[in-house]
Amino acid sequence: MRKSVKVFAPATVANVVCGFDVLGFAVNEPGDEVIMRLTDKPGVSLLKITGDEGRLPLNPDKNTVSAIAKQYLEHIGRPDAGIEIELHKKMPIGSGLGSSSASTVAGLFAINTLFDNQLTNRELVPFAMKGEELACGYGHADNVAPALLGGFVLIRSYSPLDIISLPFPQDLHAAIVYPEVDVPTKDARQMIRSKVYLKDAVTQWGNVAGLVSGLFMNDYDLIGRSMTDILVEPTRSILIPDFEILRALAMESGAIGFGISGSGPSVFALTKDAETANRITQKLQHHLKNIAINSLAFVSEVNKKGPVILD
Amino acid sequence: MRKSVKVFAPATVANVVCGFDVLGFAVNEPGDEVIMRLTDKPGVSLLKITGDEGRLPLNPDKNTVSAIAKQYLEHIGRPDAGIEIELHKKMPIGSGLGSSSASTVAGLFAINTLFDNQLTNRELVPFAMKGEELACGYGHADNVAPALLGGFVLIRSYSPLDIISLPFPQDLHAAIVYPEVDVPTKDARQMIRSKVYLKDAVTQWGNVAGLVSGLFMNDYDLIGRSMTDILVEPTRSILIPDFEILRALAMESGAIGFGISGSGPSVFALTKDAETANRITQKLQHHLKNIAINSLAFVSEVNKKGPVILD
Incomplete structure (x- = not known):
């Protein structure tokens, strides 16, 4: 022992x-x-x-x-x-x-x-x-x-x-950038509305089902199309500096999909390889530096x- | 031509x-x-x-x-x-x-x-x-x-x-029973609440993801566990005679899962074979006959x- x-x-x-x-x-x-x-x-x-x-x-x-x-x-x-x-x-x-x-x-x-x-x-x-x-x-x-x-x-x-x-595609990588601003999980949860429109929930579970299907099918495109969140992201993204610009930079750099990690403020992109993930973290960190926000970046396969x- | x-x-x-x-x-x-x-x-x-x-x-x-x-x-x-x-x-x-x-x-x-x-x-x-x-x-x-x-x-x-x-398990069968009561689709939709609790929506999309996973994994048990609906069924089932009794009869007869087909009043069970599906339709039709409701039944593989x- x-x-x-x-x-x-x-x-x-x-x-x-x-x-x-x-x-x-x-x-x-x-x-x-x-x-x-x-x-x-x-x-x-x-x-x-x-x-x-x-x-x-x-x-x-x-x-x-x-x-x-x-x-x-x-x-x-x-x-x-x-x-x-x-x-x-x-x-x-x-x-x-x-x-x-x-x-x-x-x-x-x-x-x-x-x-x-x-x-x-x-x-x-x-x-x-x-x-x-x-x-x-x-x-x-x-x-x-x-x-x-x-x-x-x-x-x-x-x-x-x-x-x-x-299951998941074996080459799937994550590009993670943590902008050093404070977003305590408790507050991030409290901002979220407790009631939502059923039609929006339907949109959301269509995407959840699509993401799960994409993982089983090794279908990067389906995974990416499904990575949209109309219920929580619109609220939480307010706390993240230049969130929509970060998304645009990630997507135009080859991300499959992009969003908030957990309750933020970290953001992440999924990619098909490490090279694309590295390109994305560089772009995002460069932008954050330009708006005077320190950041950390991590690139990794799915563990x-x-x-x-x-x- | x-x-x-x-x-x-x-x-x-x-x-x-x-x-x-x-x-x-x-x-x-x-x-x-x-x-x-x-x-x-x-x-x-x-x-x-x-x-x-x-x-x-x-x-x-x-x-x-x-x-x-x-x-x-x-x-x-x-x-x-x-x-x-x-x-x-x-x-x-x-x-x-x-x-x-x-x-x-x-x-x-x-x-x-x-x-x-x-x-x-x-x-x-x-x-x-x-x-x-x-x-x-x-x-x-x-x-x-x-x-x-x-x-x-x-x-x-x-x-x-x-x-x-x-995809779906190749032996998957459906047992369908239509109790001959009127439930127009328009009315059935109007009964549903337009807003729901986010926590209930989370429960629902966990099940949607579970059902999709079960279909990919040929996992009958996971398919069955995922066949619960806390948002729509509680309202729609009111229009279906003895819905909970029909569910109990189906489940104790070997159904993987049971629920309303579309907006009802038809109910359906999923099963692993035709024999179980036939047993279920017999049980359900017998019960409906006892409460003076005519019904039609259908047993089929997934088309x-x-x-x-x-x-």
């Missing part, structure tokens, strides 16, 4: 434009790292957090990694176990890239590794959802499920939880593995 | 429970037949209609078959052509099984055959949608597209029209051909 483990868990793009709360995919970078050690001293202690600029709670009951590790230990009947945790944030917080999810999933994968993989990654999803509830007030699965399972994931139902791994042991 | 043709076009199950206005499939029976002949006398004449109990208009501008035939002739630049039509209704009107669609599609396929198949079946869809608008006030495609193309069809978008043929030439 391992005494310590270092785990990486990936960032994720939730919603994938039309699939609000039901679709998400993982990327190879960025992501977070958690180091976890078994100790003789009972209890879960959070030794340190790096890369968060002091924004995350060090109280082990409030930090998602340690709080969910405790729940895991209770679940497997080892509430007495001693655990030390280091969380190394390697990705921006509040970016719309599933930052809390990456931390929670790295922690869960680490503790499950230390306790002989008593649960499958799929069985870890409900625990990770509790982490999301703690971190952003809403226990959604469209970040944690792809972070745990890799690839493209459909949350068919929340009650009961029903998660379907979807095929979920969390991995680094050490 | 043919001088006359007799065509059969199939009935269709629109919505398929969760996919309101975007999903539909065709069945092998029932359906309608149209006989069409070229004549020397310019103009489209509707010679006779059988099987409609006098309910359909004989005025060639008001009947969908002749009205859409005229539009077809104008489109191909032959407004002067002479056409005689007989429409033989072989399925109940106002049943929720795409009765107007079956007639219109049979007519369109017939006239397109007489004029050397100048359009593909896919290109006939917009013409057939105009027929739906004439017949029921709303130019939906979820009956006419599967009637023309066969199989399972997704209407990804109405504007622009984007129709995707979906793989669309319209066919009979003669």
Whole structure:
């Protein structure tokens, strides 16, 4: 049995434009790292957090990694176990890239590794959802499920939880740009209207069905045509500087489709190759720089593995 | 060049429970037949209609078959052509099984055959949608597209029209029961609320995505789990006698899933074989007879051909 483990868990793009709360995919970078050690001293202690600029709670009951590790230990009947945790944030917080999810999933994968993989990654999803509830007030699965399972994931139902791994074209890449402006998930959710026109919902689920079909059919064009969101994007895009210009730049640079990652402010494009994705991030970062906004960019294949042991 | 043709076009199950206005499939029976002949006398004449109990208009501008035939002739630049039509209704009107669609599609396929198949079946869809608008006030495609193309069809978008043929398990059968009560499509649509909660729409598009995934994956269980409709069925089912009892009977008899066909009052179940489908129609018809409601039943594979030439 391992005494310590270092785990990486990936960032994720939730919603994938039309699939609000039901679709998400993982990327190879960025992501977070958690180091976890078994100790003789009972209890879960959070030794340190790096890369968060002091924004995350060090109280082990409030930090998602340690709080969910405790729940895991209770679940497997080892509430007495001693655990030390280091969380190394390697990705921006509040970016719309599933930052809390990456931390929670790295922690869960680490503790499950230390306790002989008593649960499958799929069985870890409900625990990770509790982490999301703690971190952003809403226990959604469209970040944690792809972070745990890799690839493209459909949350068919929340009650009961029903998660379907979807196929996807093997060359599919994501170009992600994070403009460094603040959009807390809680506020981004509260801006969304609670009621919508049925006819708009019909348009949306036509697109959700089209996107899923395109993934099964390896049909890039259908995937792209389906990446429109008439319900949530019009509201959320207000918080993103020059969103429509960023979209136009991405599309004219060869993107299949473009939209907001999660609740933003990160935006992403899907492409058929890394070269196009790199061209897109350069164009978008150049524009943001011209309007005096710092940004980070990431280019990645769709992640095929979920969390991995680094050490 | 043919001088006359007799065509059969199939009935269709629109919505398929969760996919309101975007999903539909065709069945092998029932359906309608149209006989069409070229004549020397310019103009489209509707010679006779059988099987409609006098309910359909004989005025060639008001009947969908002749009205859409005229539009077809104008489109191909032959407004002067002479056409005689007989429409033989072989399925109940106002049943929720795409009765107007079956007639219109049979007519369109017939006239397109007489004029050397100048359009593909896919290109006939917009013409057939105009027929739906004439017949029921709303130019939906979820009956006419599967009637023309066969199989399972997704209407990804109405504007622009984007129709995707979906795969399906080859053994998939439908058990259809039509309780002989009146539910005009127009009224059935007007009962539906125009606004819905976003969270309910999310539930619905999770199911739409699940159903589409199940069809691609040949996963009967996923197809079944996804066949729930929290938005439209609760309202429309009120018009169907003992709907919840019919559902329970179908499910306990081995149905994968159960719901309303189109706007009702027909109900349908999906099954893995004809035997189960027959058992279900017997159970449902028996129950309806006990509550003094006449019914018709149909058992069929999913139709793989669309319209066919009979003669």
